[in-house]
Amino acid sequence: MSLFLLGLGLIALGGILSLIPRVPRVLASAVCNGLMILGCAVGVVPAIQVLAGGPLPSLNMPWSVPAGQIELLIDPLSALFLLLHFIVCGSAVMFGIPYFSSYEKTQSLKPVRFFTSILIISIALTFTAQNTILFLGAWELMALSTFFLVIFEDRQERVRKAGFLYLIMSHTGTLCLFVVFLLLGRQAGSLGFSQMAHNKDLLAVGTPIFLLALVGFGVKAGFMPIHFWLQEAHPAAPTPVSAIMSGVVIKCGIYGLVRVISFFPTLPAWWGIVLIMIGTTSGILGVVWALAQHDFKRLLAYHSIENIGIIVLGLGFGCLGLSLNNPVVAMLGLAGGLWHTLNHGLFKSLLFLGAGSIYHATGSREIDQMGGLWKKMPWTGFCFLVGSVAICGIPPLNGFVSEWLIYNASFVLGIHNSNFCFVLGVPVLALIGVLAAACFTKVFGVLFLGNARTEAAVEAQEGGALMLIPMLFLASLCFAIGLFPGVFLPAMSRVITVFSSVEAGEFHQVAMNQAGMLAWIGWLSVGILAVIGVLALVRRLFLVGKPVSASATWGCGYALPSPRMQYTASSYAQFSTLMFRAVLRPLVHMKRITSLFPAAGSFESHSPDAVLDRFIPRLAAILRRVLYRVRDFQHGRVQFYLAYVLLFLILLLVWEFHGVSLLWKKIFLLDAVTKVPPP
Amino acid sequence: MEHVTQLLLILVILANLFVLGSHPLGACIRAVALQGIALGLLPLFLHAEERSVHLVFLSIGMIGLKGFLLPGLLFRAIRDAALRKEQEPLIGFNTALVLGAGLIGLGFAIAAKLPLPPGTAASIVVPVALATVMMGLLVIVTRGKILSQALGYIMLENGIFTFGLILVKGLPGLIETGVLLDIFAGVFIMGTVIEHINREFGSISAYKLSNLKE
Amino acid sequence: MTIWLLILIPAILAGLSLAIKSNVSRPWVLVVAAVAHSSLVARIWFLGSFPSSGTYLLLDPAGKMVLGLISLLFLAGSFYAVGYLRRRVDRPNLTFVVSLLFFLSAMTVVTFSQHFGLLWVAIEATTLASAPLLYFNHNQRSLEATWKYLLICSVGIALALLGTFFLAMAETFNGPIENALLLPAMMARAGSMSVPWLHAAFIFLLVGYGTKMGLAPLHTWKPDAYGEAPGVVGFLLSGALTSCGFLALVRLTQVCQAAGQMDFARPLLILMGLLSMGVAAVFILGQTDYKRMLAYSSVEHMGILVLGLGMGGLATYGTWMHLLNNGLAKGILFLSAGNIHRHYKSKSVAQVKGVFHRLPLSGALFMAGFIAITGSPPFALFMSEFTILRGGVADGRWGVVAAYLGFLAVIFIGMARIVLSMVLGEPPKDETASGPKDSFLTTLSPCLLAAAVLLLGLFIPSWLNHAIESAAALVGGHS
Known part of the structure; x- marks a missing residue:
């Protein structure tokens, strides 16, 4: 525990020091950010220790507020989320050093540093708090500090609107959580989590607790249809903040939901089914809306909704497995869902950092204004590619591993209960994967391939080592999980033991059985990498000594090709948006070309959010x-x-x-x- | 003595109805002054068996304040504002009378549920008090001149005192003095504000005072 | 002795201030009075004593809480008032200073009075003393506000007088008694009081003192009065004066409880509480004037107080915490809103943009005040509102819980819309045309109040907790 507290202390110190007036810019930046990164590095250690099977650190102190108690515990579930949290935050803070420096001339960075430190601390407390008052306090503090980070560029109307939306949604959700925890406390006779866990009395008020928790935590996590703050706030926030929001903040919703469900000794079957339905809806609709976006941060935000859908789908299968007493399904579903939480946190923050790097270089977030960035920013391009492959759930990266477990959960459940409906999880996941792939080929293609469409894109360049190191770090983690999933499986099986309804021994057995399958996945991934490597080598060998000529990408034999003739984001995705126009209902502004000597024509389409805009x-x-x-x-x-x-x-x-x-x-x-x- | 008490109480009610049903402001003020004098006499008859110096002082104080001082202030105010009639009531005088009669009924209905202590004379004190309070409020609500509203306020206070007279033995003198003083100060400050309003707005119509709203 | 000092010091200083001719130096009398008053009160708190003078004036735990709050708020307000009046030297402030001091004196009497008659006189005196404060700006709008305040509160207080008479009637029903209307005596013989009269008294006193507190639907004077009054007056009215109204309702509840009539009183208190919160929610949602918004917020919090008082038990304990927290948080909001108003010269939300960039400190304070008043951690109002909610859930009052949370959510949305559009954005270009910027005296008090609200949210000292518990115990509250 002392390491954890030391980490938080360092982060707090960084935040407090940032408030000192009249410190030279470089010094302030180095000291504050350095302390925060160091704090994150220290904080990761206890999380890893717990996941590796070490003793659970805890802290218990009296707190002089009504019903309050400073009670912290790092159990495996907390440890998993803490691991993700410190990795993502450390990376984002480091990335932020060069990113924010371009704003330094126009506005003070003190609030950013201060609220970042508060955000990191409050999330860490949210993940470890074992007392309702402490948890809710940390929870709301997290929401508020995120809000202050989102409104960094508050002179823009769009940012103000997003901040407002985020704040009210988040607060309303918190009010639901008040009731959730007070009901739990009323039944358990105490507001401490330890008395709530394994408590049979909870089932009497299970239904209101579950439904309110779905709303309260669902707002934060971004379940459809209460997701609608998300695609506004993520793009509005400065990119390192978006990375933390998408990587960690929305995961707090998942953490809370899992924590509350884990208190119950038995689960009604309908909970799992409701979760599966929410997961399916969010997953499919999230990716469909993502396809129709032009702003790459907005697009990534919709992908967060999609991935939250996948996570909830996994949790749903897991809960169903628990209530049907099917340990295999439970293990696969819960492990898949929680693992995907970790994976998504890693690759989504990687993608956001990549997006931030591009924004930093070009000053735009419009996909259609880029092009040809692969040549200017190869490292960013590589990292972005890793993230894109991972998010589509393609081996050899980490996204595949967790989705594979969820696939399996659906399959096993369907076969064991001879109920065809549950097998439908497989095509749902496949559909999501395919659409995600369509989306990311679009993004990657239009951003990095082809020719530059604007002057800014022509002059783009890498943002320096401090931007690349965090991205490469995250990318390497994505690879590590994708290539060696077997190493991480024991940790995941430990995480699942926090569920009150789980019997540890039984699950250990199931986990061991799964390990063999995951080893196969590891080999498969290595194989894919090997094949790619061999193919590259072969190409190299064939080209030795032969002249290679460079010509315009997608020149297609036009006499005077211009960058504007390239595929745009809209045109690439037109097929799929047309397919889903019944739900998307895109608004198209088109000036058709009519006469023989046509005047200028134009085409523009955008898909407003169904909930927020309609x-x-x-x-x-x-x-x-x-x-x-x-x-x-x-x-x-x-x-x-x-x-x-x-x-x-x-x-x-x-x-x-x-x-x-x-x-x-x-x-x-x-x-x-x-x-x-x-x- | 019982009959005198009843008579005085009926006088109070009649004064209320008179104010509700007539528009010359001067007459209304006189009616309220009369009401004040009736109230001032009431303690002497209500507690006829134990007329004390305390009661006499109270009686004189009430008659002086409610029968002469406050009406005098109001007369001065209408002279300053050159005002004679209530011209813009919210509801007509007939309707106001009907409502007033309704409120008298309501006063009796509520008073019927409130038991009187054994040995209390004049069983209509409570309904008359309640009715006077509500009718005073009705005057404030329905009249358009803020002077009429001040008048309504005095009627409201009169209603309260009608009731307070039952208790006059149980209440210590200090409080009574404080109460009388407060009312005087209240009406005095109201008078000052009215004067300011007259100067600032050039009229004492309550309708002009509706700029602050949603 | 202490009691008389507390009551007379402001009054004597008010007399002294008549002798000071300068508009610049006169306001410092306020600071002198506030410091003297608060140091005496601090002594009472520190010694843990409950001074008394005769049977009418006596400090009990409830009075002690309110007295402490009033003194603290007046201290904060006095420094701000000096800064504020310095910006407005052109306007004579003699009446203002004198009225403020008498106002303090009257409020002090309220906290000590153990007699319903005396309580009534003191509360009426606060109305009269505060009327000139509202009229400080001497324009048509403030005049209208003053008139409405005076008329509605006078009617309310008159009804409270009738209620007091009814209470005496209930007490003397079975024949004449000694010490009628004296609280301790009344509680001792509450069992033999006439129930119908007690009920009638409760209704009239609730309506009467409810008007003073500003409970819906008797709150109608509030937006006008708070909207037109200077920030510091709005602050003292919403933080200190309403607490006096609340104390009167506490006294009433004490009697009802002693008489075993809480089953009758509870629903009425809960009804008024929820009604106030609901009305505040509706009117905050579409508000275009930020000072009026604060007034409706005050209506809301008075509703919360009455609601908690009505629910009893844990909720009542939360209510006493909330009384303190609300007073402090209102200070942050009203005082920083006053600074914003002076600078932007408009109360319209549409005219005020980018306070963060123009008045960084006032903007941050206004934002912090908003977060605090809506009950978000880490500020103290979270603790108190949550405790009230905890009481509701513990007693299983689901209807109340649902309504309470629903109104809180709507109010949060309404206030967020207004506050964010003010503090964020691009400030107006013509900086020279605007009023004065933040100064030391006008930001000191709200900063300290914000720090206090923050600290109380993180840590409640045991002596304070003890005081809150004993105040709550008087009306059936426990932690």
């Missing part, structure tokens, strides 16, 4: 109409105000003395069961 405005309009009616009650005349006093007085008198009060008692107090409050 449903919410309608709701708001209705609300506004109602509000105008109500607001007329406060219309400025004091006589009316006094009339309210008179009427209210008469109402109360009539109420009391002529029996209306019974009705009110029925509504609010009939079920007032006085229970002894927790000490």
Whole structure:
């Protein structure tokens, strides 16, 4: 525990030091960011120790607030999330050093450093807190510090809107969590997590807890249809922050959901089915919307929704396995879902950092303004490619491993229960994978291949070592997991033991059986790499001593090819967006070419979010109409105000003395069961 | 003595109805002054068996304040504002009378649920008090001149005092003095504000005072 | 002795300030009074004593909490008032200073009074003393606000007087008694009080003091008064004066509890609490004036207080915490809003943009105040609102819990919309046309208040917790 606290202390110190006025820029940046990176590096150690089977560090101190207790514990589940958290945050902070330096002339970086440190600490506390007050405090602090980071460029209308949306969604979700934990606490007789785990009394209020937790944590995680802050906030935030948000912050939702589910000694089967349905919806719709985007950060944000869908799908199968007493399915589903959480955190932050690198170099986030970046920024290109392959779930990278476990879970469940419906998980995952591949060939192709479309893209260059090191680090981790999945499996089986309904011995057996299969995957991945290597070598050998001529990519024999003739993001994805136009309902602005000597034509399409841009405005309009009616009650005349006093007085008198009060008692107090409050 | 008490209480109610149903402001002020004097006499008859110096002082104080001082202030205010009539009531005088009658009924209905302590004379004190309070509020609510509203406020206070007279023995003198003082200060400050309003807005119509709203 | 000093020091200083001719130096009298007052109060707190003077004036745990809060807020407000009045030397501030001091004096009496009659007189006196404060700006709008405040509060307080009479009636129902309306005596013989009269008294007192506190639907004066008053007056009204109203309701609840009539009182308190929160939610949602928004926020928090008082048990303990926290947090908001108003010269949300960039400290304070007042950690209001919610859940009042959370969510959305659009964005170009920027005196108090709210959210000292517990114990609260 001391290492963990030391790490947090270093990070806190970095944040506090950033507030000192009048420190030279370079010094401030080096000291604050250095401390934060060091803190992350220190913090990773206990997480790895726990995952490797070491003793569980814990801390228990009194805290002088009502029902509060400073109670921290790093159990395997916490350790998994902490590992991801410190890796991603450390990388993002390092990446941020050169990234933010370009803003230094126009605005102060003090708030960024301060809130980054608070964000890192609050997430770490969220993952380790064992007391409701501490957990909720850390949870809300995380939301607030994220908000302050999102509004970094608050002079832009878009950023303000995104920040507002994020803040209100997050807070509303937190209010649901209040009820979740208070219900848990009421049943368990304590607000400590340790009393909640394994508690049979919880099942009595299982349904409201589960549903409210789905909403409360689902908002943060980005379940469809309550995802709609996500695709606004991720692009609005500065890129290192987006990497942390997508890599870790939305995972807090997953962590919370898993933690709450893990308290229950038995799970109703419908929970798993609901999770599977949510996972399917988010997975498919997320990737469909991603396909239609032009802004690469927005596109990555929709992909986060998709991957959250995959994670929840895995968790759903796992929970179903638990409630059907099928340890194989439970193991595969839970391990797949949680592992995918780790994997997605790694490759998505890698992709965001890559995107940030491109934005830093070109100053634009429009895919259609890039092109040919492979030649200018080869390292970024390589890292981006690694991330793209991983997110599509293709071996030899880590995305494949976790998706493979989920595939298996679906398959085994379907076969063992001879219920065809559950096998449908396989085509769902396949569909998601295919669409993701379509999307990332689009992104990678248009960004890196072909010719530069704008002046900015022509002059793009790498952002320096501090940007590349974190990206290469994350990429190497993606490779490591993809190539040696067997090494990580024991750790995953340890993570699953935190579920109250899991019997450790049984699961260990299942995990051992799976290890063999994963070893195959490892070999397969190595094989793929070997084949690629051999092919490259062969090409090299064939080309030895032969002249190689370079010509325009996709020149296609035009006399005067211009970069504008290349495939754009829209044209590449047109087929797939057309296929899904019933759900996407893209808005197309087109000026057709009509006459023989045509005037300038144009084509533009964008796909507004179904919830945010279509449903919410309608709701708001209705609300506004109602509000105008109500607001007329406060219309400025004091006589009316006094009339309210008179009427209210008469109402109360009539109420009391002529029996209306019974009705009110029925509504609010009939079920007032006085229970002894927790000490 | 019982009859005198009843008579005075009926006088109070009639004064209320008179204010609700008529528009010359001067007459209304006189009616309220009369009401104040009736109230001032009430303690002497309500607690006829134990007339003390305390009661006499209270009686004189009430008559002086409610029967002369406050009406005098109001008269001065309408002279300054050159105002004679209530011209812009929110509801008509007939409707106001009907509502007033309704409120008297409501006062009796509520008072019926409130038991009177054994040995209390004049069983209509409670309904009259409640009705006067509500009718005073009705005047404030329905009248357009802020002077009429001040008048309504005094009626409201009168209603409260009607009730307070039952208790006059149980309440210590200190509090009574404080209460009377507060009312005087309240009306005095109201008068000052009215004067300011008259100067600032050039009128004392309550309708002008509706700029602050949603 | 201490009691009389506390009451008389402000009054005497008010007399002294008449002698000071300069508009610049006169406001420092406020600081002198505040420091003297608060050091006496601090002494009471430090010694843990409960001074008394006769039977009418006595400090009990509830009064001690409110007295501490009032004194603290007045101290914070006095420094700000000096900074504020320095910016407005052109305007005579004699009435302002004198009224503020009498206001403090009257509020002090409220906290000590153990007699319902005296309580009523003192509360009426606070209304009269605060009316000139609202009229400080001497324009049509402030005049209108003052008139509405005076009329509505006077009617309310008159109803409270009738309620007090009813209470005396309930007490003397079975024949004349000694010490009528005296709280300790009344609680001792509460069992023999006449129930119908007690109920009638409760209704009238609830409506009367509810008007003073600003509970819906009796809150209508609040947006006008807070909207037109100077920031520091809004702060003292919303933090300190409403606490006096709350204390009056606490006294009433004490009697109801002693008489075993809580089953009757609870639903009414809960009804008013939820109604206030609901009304505040609706009016904050479409608000275009940020000072009025703060007024509705005050309505909301008064609703929370009454709701917690009505629920009893743990929720009541949370309520007492909330009383303190709300007062402190309101200070951050009203005082920084006052700075923003002075600089931008507009109360309209549409006119105020980019406060973060123009007035970094006031902007940050306003934002922090917003986060605090909506009950987010790490600020103290999270602890108190959460404790009230915990009480609701522990007692299984699901309807109340759902409504409470729903209103909190709507209010958060409404306030976030307004506050964010103010603090963020591009500030107006013509910097020279704007008013004064932040100064030391106008930001000191809100900064300290923010620090206090933050600290109380992270740590509640045991002596404070003890004071809160004993205040809550008077009305059936426990932690």
